[in-house]
Amino acid sequence: MTYAITQTCCNDATCVAVCPVNCIHPAPGEPDFGSTEMLYIDPESCIDCGACADACPVDAIFPADLLTGRLREYEALNAEYYEGRTPPPAVASPTFHSWGAPSFARSLPADFAPLRIAVVGTGPAGMYAAEDLLLHTNAEVTLIDRLPVAGGLVRYGVAPDHPATKGAGETFARFHAHPRVRMRLGLTVGEDVTAEELAAHHDAVIYAVGAPADRRLGIPGEDLPGSVSATSVVSWYNAHPETPADAVPLTAERVVVVGNGNVALDVARVLVTDPAALAGTDIADHALAALSRTPVREVVLLGRRGPGDAAYTASELLALKHLPGVDLVVDDRDPRTGAAVDAAAPGEKAALLRDVAREAVDWARSPAGDRRRIVLRFHSAPAEALGSGAVRAVRVTDAGSPAGTEIAAGLLVRAIGYRGVPLAGLPFDAATGTVPHEGGRVAGLPGSYVVGWIKRGPSGGIGANRACAGETVGTLLADAVAGALPTPSGTARDFRRLAGNRSRGLVDARGLATIDRAERARGRDAGRPRVKLATVPELVAAARGGRWRRSG
Secondary structure (H helix, E strand, C coil), rough: EEECCCCCCCCCCHHHHHCCCCCCCCCCCCCCCCCCCCEEEECCCCCCHHHHHHHCCCCEEEEHHHHCCCHHHHHHHHHHHHCCCCCCCCCCCCCCCCCCCCCCCCCCCCCCCCCEEEEEECCCCHHHHHHHHHHCCCHHHHHHHHCCCCHHHHHHCCCCHHHHHHHHHHHHCCCCCCCEEEEEECCCCCCEECCCHHHCCCCCEECCCCCEECCCCCCCCCCCCCEEEEHHHHHHHCCCCCCCCCCCCCCCEEEEEECCHHHHHHHHHHHHCCEEEEEECCHHHHHHHHHCCCCCCCEECCCCHHHHHCCCHHHHHCCCCCCCEEEEECCCCCCCHHHHHHHHHHHCHHHCCCEEEEECCCCCCCCCCEEEEEECCCCCCEEEEEEECCCCCEEEECEEEEEECCCCECEEEEECEEEECCCCCCCCCCCCCCCCCCCCHHHHCCEEEEHHHHHHCCCCCCHHHHHHHHHHHHHHHHHHCCCCCCCCCCCCHHHHHHHHHCCCCCHHHHHHHHHHHHHHHHHEEEEEECCCCCCHHHHHHHHHHCCCCCCC
């Protein structure tokens, strides 16, 4: 028997580190690491020890002979990766090493006083950096977030029907109460405190602020009511406190989503999933209520290129193919679409659509039938959002109609990527939406570093941040050894007082734990894993042990 890695693979390579026979690839240091959609277990080398499954932070690894339903396809996906490849040689048998004093190649010398390092952002990038520092050095870490709750994209960016992926948050949460961690949540850098003040109280500052803005389509009608970003939709169903409960109007039978990356598929899937299935997740109360009464029966995903160039991962497409009560359809009015699917070789992304129903959709008619469905339409681009007081249709350019095709829809969602925004006090490259850096070191600003999407651009999932953080922390420690870090003028106590004076809604580790207990208690009452508090006042009140007022 062998093990197989499945849909929720986060690519952080924790499994690689514990495999005794080197059967999981691509591994860190190999050419393909970081560029493949997921990691793969070589069925010829796996010895069925289960170490990888025990170590996986997102529960993505299972014995292949126990896979059921849609997960059965992952046994073949793992094997297909090795067809035509020569994997590195496996170790003949498990190797066991006697325990000695731990040593870390990137640790600071023993005579170094503990560094005080601030990490701005508590999403995966920031937490991987904090983890690296806490495990490999004696640094004292201040975790800062503008929201009064930690988690970043794990809490507010992962779809509610992907609970295993959200499990990565539990791994990070173990560091929230670490004895060398101080949490300052509800503190906005650039508003409550400046970058200069932050630097004056710490030996170094790591910015993990992500890419919070969305890219625009640049078409007429884009600003009509009913035209929203995927960022807003994802924040809406995840109870982000800065997204109102009425941010996503679901008033028509059809929704058009521009883009075919994983976020676009997440949005489409959540909008057509049976609300009864979502009721067992941590989806926002207001989103669950809206989805329970929505008339939406069809979501159209527009892709500018063909099915072979789609941005979604194979695992996310497979999830759509097996969504209960939902039909997946390929609009093949453009002959290039069907031709690409038929010509695709086994293992290619387009080949996964070979058994999907094809239809020359008549967009002049309302969605037919009682079942909900998702339509993949390739070789199409939005040209205009039509409507007077709100979106009523989207005009799409295609090869079959010089004037374009009009698709009736009451909601237009742009899911064409994220973009970083400037942070006061840091340099910013407007062309790339990132902070200029060298190995994570902010250009021209000693003692300041970046990690995650604000460093490399909005690419890569949760696990990609581990290697990214490793590089940044390595650069920081090299600077420390070289004596290149500025000496802070303020103490940790000074910063605590400064933060407390600047933010009335400051939350520490104890308050965060109180929020967690409150949300889990609400979840128990509703038969759900948790019910999130959806506004800043609710979160702050819960952190202080008070009663919260239900939103909506």
